[in-house]
Amino acid sequence: MAVKVYSTPTCPYCTMAKKFLKENNVTFQDIDVSKDRQQAMEMVTKSGQRGVPVIDFNGQIIVGFDKSRLTHLISH
Amino acid sequence: MDNEAKIEEMNAFHKKIHENGKAAVVLFYSNNCPPCDVFEPVFDKYSMGYSKDINFLSFNIKDIPVVSERLMVRSMPTVIFMKAGEEACSRLSGYIEPSDLKEKIENVLGGICPKESRKKVTADVVIIGAGPAGLSAALYTARARLYTIVIDRAMPGGQVATTFTIENYAGTKGSITGPELVENMVGQVEEQGAELVELNEITEVDFSGKLKHVVSEDTDYYAKAVIIATGAQPRPLPVEKEEEYRGRGLHYCATCDGALYQDADIIVVGGGNSAVEEAVNLTKFARKVTLINRSDGFSATKSGQKKFFDNPKTDVIWNTEVRELKGEMFIDRVILENNKTGEKSEMAVDGIFTLIGMIPRTELFKGHVNIDENGYILTNENMETDIPGIYACGDVRRKYVRQIANAVGDGAIAAIFAEKYISSEDE
Numbered sequence: 001m002a003v004k005v006y007s008t009p010t011c012p013y014c015t016m017a018k019k020f021l022k023e024n025n026v027t028f029q030d031i032d033v034s035k036d037r038q039q040a041m042e043m044v045t046k047s048g049q050r051g052v053p054v055i056d057f058n059g060q061i062i063v064g065f066d067k068s069r070l071t072h073l074i075s076h
Numbered sequence: 077m078d079n080e081a082k083i084e085e086m087n088a089f090h091k092k093i094h095e096n097g098k099a100a101v102v103l104f105y106s107n108n109c110p111p112c113d114v115f116e117p118v119f120d121k122y123s124m125g126y127s128k129d130i131n132f133l134s135f136n137i138k139d140i141p142v143v144s145e146r147l148m149v150r151s152m153p154t155v156i157f158m159k160a161g162e163e164a165c166s167r168l169s170g171y172i173e174p175s176d177l178k179e180k181i182e183n184v185l186g187g188i189c190p191k192e193s194r195k196k197v198t199a200d201v202v203i204i205g206a207g208p209a210g211l212s213a214a215l216y217t218a219r220a221r222l223y224t225i226v227i228d229r230a231m232p233g234g235q236v237a238t239t240f241t242i243e244n245y246a247g248t249k250g251s252i253t254g255p256e257l258v259e260n261m262v263g264q265v266e267e268q269g270a271e272l273v274e275l276n277e278i279t280e281v282d283f284s285g286k287l288k289h290v291v292s293e294d295t296d297y298y299a300k301a302v303i304i305a306t307g308a309q310p311r312p313l314p315v316e317k318e319e320e321y322r323g324r325g326l327h328y329c330a331t332c333d334g335a336l337y338q339d340a341d342i343i344v345v346g347g348g349n350s351a352v353e354e355a356v357n358l359t360k361f362a363r364k365v366t367l368i369n370r371s372d373g374f375s376a377t378k379s380g381q382k383k384f385f386d387n388p389k390t391d392v393i394w395n396t397e398v399r400e401l402k403g404e405m406f407i408d409r410v411i412l413e414n415n416k417t418g419e420k421s422e423m424a425v426d427g428i429f430t431l432i433g434m435i436p437r438t439e440l441f442k443g444h445v446n447i448d449e450n451g452y453i454l455t456n457e458n459m460e461t462d463i464p465g466i467y468a469c470g471d472v473r474r475k476y477v478r479q480i481a482n483a484v485g486d487g488a489i490a491a492i493f494a495e496k497y498i499s500s501e502d503e
Contacts, residue, residue, distance in 0.1 A: 034335030
């Protein structure tokens, strides 16, 4: 399983999403898009938008902190 | 604690609760917990009556931190029912009714445990919203030794959590970042024993009974008093395709998404404190920040304006409103209209941050408390709504000034009157 979280350090919804994943024992790669431009571009390409957080959950792209969608993906 | 010690604590716990193969009623409690003190004699009484059939055990959570964490024991006290190593029935927590405990024990023993996935928690005070108003209220009620639960749909902090810096709140060393202020407030509130529940959306309320009922996605909360501190959310930009372009160039949280606009040309819509301050903050990333203001002056403070005008990367267009958003996948230009001359113009932009005020989050309370035509809750100066035992504080109330300073003040007042109400009702 590969999970990537594209985030910025100042975004509370990003913190929330990361906390939620940790609580559910999901290991993920945390990408700070304010520091890494190439990854920021990757995030924009993948999600078609520029808002954070974006979560790449095994190739499924989730924009924003969508708890119910994440719960669904974690349990399946 | 190393892994082995963790496993050892879990194993010891399981061994202990199922000694002699019986099912178990397990009580988790903590120090400084008023409902725990109330519940202890009840637990002891039932343990005498039922101990032949079921094991009764109680633990201070500080002695079994690993187990408490694994079982996600958050409210104090919590009673968990265990059968053959698995949790059975649903748990009880907060102020637990003796009759509820009896019913659950009977159900576990009878093997007829209705599958309830919902939890039930009874508290003294439930506070809805964990922004400055809600947290300040919690600080006061918790210090009054009232069992307080603060519930937030997202993370604590409300609008403060997404503010870069705050320079107009007393008691900081000149300025403080939003997240830092939130962290301080949360720490203080938890230290006093209030319980914070994050990421829990309230779906329904019923204020008609003596015990108020607050329904969240997974829990039924009951409380003697409820403090509404749900705050406000950003007012959407009044243009067509607003929703379509959200995140695709149109943003409401500069703190969150500003970093995605490195070297970009962006506009900020608004003219108040938030707009002017965030415009300056966005210059950390953007090449140029143009403020679009619908009148010919800012309503922001003088010091905020000075920072704005002193910054070489900022600019302003007066008497102008955004009429249209354009662009394939992302916004790449906007149509502006001068509201004095009616003249329209096109401007190339990479992104728009809209900071044109807030609208109250009161949808849930319509028909339950008095709300004005703009959606704000009506209270008197004691933060009392028209329903006894229900209070509102912070940005959600009708008032003229909406600052962190008076949100915190509102919260303190609401808490003090909630405390008075509870003690008079308890008599």
